[in-house]
Amino acid sequence: MNSFADLNAVLDPVFIWAFRLVRDPQAGFFLGCAYVALCAVIVGDVAMSLAYRINRKAFLAHQREMLRHNDMSFQALACKDKEAFKACNTLANDAFGRNFFLGATLFCASIWPVALALGWLDQRFGRVDDLIAPFIGQVRPEFWFIPIYIIVRVAFSKIKHGVPLYRRIHATALADEDSLRMRGVETA
């Protein structure tokens, strides 16, 4: 398996059946997109959890450093010490930079399935002439898939906390989040 065509050939039987569940091609397309979006959301969510576990030490170290300098800058403000505030702020800014890019890689863990799904959709439906939208006319598969993905992702985020398996998968991250006072406002 060298090319993306080979990769899409592997993905094809995993995805295409959902597009054929109903006879109406438009309804089948939306149903299929919802299924592909759900696959992308779940795989991305699990991948993000695994990525967090693997890099937990680094994430925590960066976040603790960032919070420490940030809290210290608030303390300096509370004491009306503007110079100390600026110094702490500079250090917090450096820590933020490191945290920012490490966070970017974590986000990649969550959305790489979307890119692969779009690649497959593009190959499968990119040249379909009767893929249309009201008032607009012919559109590409992304036109429908991206909003469907966002809706599925938001819906999944609403229900996932009630799923016991989800809490087990994300237990480490959720506990860390609480310990880092990431829920709610801590100092400001």
Add this chain to the structure above:
Amino acid sequence: MKTLALVLVLAAAMCALLHEPAMADKLADAIGEATAAGKVDPAQPAGFLGIPGGPHLAWWAGLLWAVWVGWIFSTVGAFGGIMAAIGHMTVFGLGGYAKSFGKGLKLNKIVTDSIRTSNQYLVGTSAGFSTYNYWKMGRLVLPLGLALGIGTIVSSYLVPMLTAGKINLSSYQGYFGLFVLVLGAYLIYEVTPAGKAKKKAASAAAKAFQESVKKGGDLTEQGVKIKSFTFSKCVFTFFGVEFSFNPIVPVLGAFVIGAIASFLGVGGGFLLVPFLTSVAGLPMYLVAGTSAMGVFVGMVTSIFSYMMQGTPIAWSFIGAEMVGILLGSFIGPRTSKYIPDTVLKVIFIVLALYTGIDYILRGFYGIVIIGS
């Protein structure tokens, strides 16, 4: 419920922006034009973006290069975006491929725009992640975010609109080289005694404050309180301490940074945060979240503006690269303890100077030092 409504509005905006019925025709027209010019052989198998005879990008090649990009992201940060672009242009041969069509053909510009947008996908995702996190933490300053949003939206929409389909690979490579050279110069400054002294002074001042047994203080005046707001000056208190900034400055700063980010296909966040901490003097945490939102808004605008101009994207390749970035980020934190920060910076200074000079000479003057 509010989140869902917000997301649906965003989705609706995306839908409107994603309206690109001419995209397939635009690429097909460009291929037709290149075929007529004898630059494309329609008998060849479809390669990059479905162009006959185009480079065949192996998924594992994208993944392997992105491991290196991810390693940089997780060790030195911003330079990862530069490396992603170098991969697209040089390592995967897309730059040479675009140039092979000559300056006059549309296909040159379409491939160039695809490279620019692909870079943004890889480096701009961080802004999305940070925005969500800071929003969850209630650390987005709306007035400042609005100012940044205006600047980034205008520039992120204007740049693709004005340059998509007009910038050939040589020009893009030249400007990109200039940007890398400036970044290299900044890295040099950071390792000089003067650059290190600033950080040392900040560390000393912070340590002194920590040890000065200043505890408590008056925490009754927490948070941001706007005292006065005019078009030339915004005065606010934060924890009772007065700050002020000119509201025009974030708009202009975001416009310039957004324009650079959109034109070159880089994230922009690493420029916006230091800019705002030094200009507005806001606590990093407030600036970080707000600027991430500004960058994210700009990135989404820029990407979809390119798409409106009919810029095709190699989605699967981006997916493979994202997996690579993730794998690289696992390696980074495990190797950074063995490589001193200064050594890392020196490595990237050398890389930045070499890449910057090479791209400027190739792009603007057609001079090749090493390679083809």
